Amino acid sequence: MNVTKMFNPMLFIAATLFTGTVSAYESGLTEEICKKPQFRDFSLPVFQEPEKTEIPPESTFSFMVSPWAKPSTIKLTAKNQELEYTVESNSSFHRVKAKLPAAFNGQYVRLNVSAKAELGCSGQNGWLVKVTDK
Known part of the structure; x- marks a missing residue:
């Protein structure tokens, strides 16, 4: 064989x-x-039934973004307008802080956020708020 x-x-x-x-x-x-960026701990009450919670005009707000997101890629918009914000970063998270513009008084506003992870994939989230009229 x-x-x-x-x-x-x-x-x-x-x-x-x-x-x-x-x-x-x-x-x-x-x-x-590649883990998508995650967004959590939004500081304002989200508008929903049956509570219909409203927030004061020109409210400041914050939320956390996972540490594997690139802070330079964070995009924050409201009603298709880019909002100014600051980012404080540490090894556990990025804290984003912003203020609602006065132009949104008395309106429903959808806040949208997106970011890319260090390895390229992206994530997004958003919150609906109702701003009281001055």
Whole structure:
């Protein structure tokens, strides 16, 4: 019995199994590495039924962004207008602080935030608030 003929089928099977395992591992690896930025601890009461909570005009607010987000990519808008904000960062989170413009008095305002993670994927969130009229 020739030893070379016996090992060729085994070598083929081993190579096929190894290749399948590697490609399955790599495709799932990308999704695990890049975590989307998360947004939490919004400081204003969100408008919802049945409470219908309103906030004072020109309210200041803050929220937290996960530490794996790039602070330079944070975008904060209200009614399609970019809002000015400040960012305080530490190793646990980025705290974003802003103030609602006076032009939004008496209106419903959707605050939208987005950011990109260090590895490129992005996340977004938003909150609806009702501003009382002056």
